[in-house]
Amino acid sequence: EADIYQTPRYLVIGTGKKITLECSQTMGHDKMYWYQQDPGMELHLIHYSYGVNSTEKGDLSSESTVSRIRTEHFPLTLESARPSHTSQYLCASSPGPGNQPQHFGDGTRLSIL
């Protein structure tokens, strides 16, 4: 079983707050990803990272930012949360190189009031 952890699991917070969603993996994977998933919809890639100090924007435009200072840690930050940010956020990792499948955390369900 994949060892990738996301906290918090659930977050309900007011508009305008700064939010950081945590993601950590203990597998030493080089690549990490953040997805946004709405009910019944496909996963949308919003950020990914090849390794330490490497981050790229994904296919879906997002107002969030990410950092990768340590291999195991890939936090996502929203500077000023809005109701449109309400969604489920999934973190994943995969070993490099090549196209190994991704392993997912259980997600953070975010609700912005």
Added chain:
Amino acid sequence: QKEVEQDPGPLSVPEGAIVSLNCTYSNSAFQYFMWYRQYSRKGPELLMYTYSSGNKEDGRFTAQVDKSSKYISLFIRDSQPSDSATYLCAMSRSGGAGKSTFGDGTTLTVKP
């Protein structure tokens, strides 16, 4: 048009039935094909991972890839209530930084 189209479902079958879940795709560069299972309020869990065309079997699960038709399938034999979940197909291309494109998912319910 989406690169990956998945049969929308939902799908409801009796216990013991054979289930077929299907995806089509338009990008001929896709070479790696995955099936994930996602239980409610959990993250996707990798079920099957295949490269290029052919079949792969793992217990009650068989993944089938037909690159000529741009069509992939997941078969579940002797389905169980514990198989009730949303199933996501995913695929990626060589050199794509490991990024995958996902289908919307098919929700399966297996009734005892």
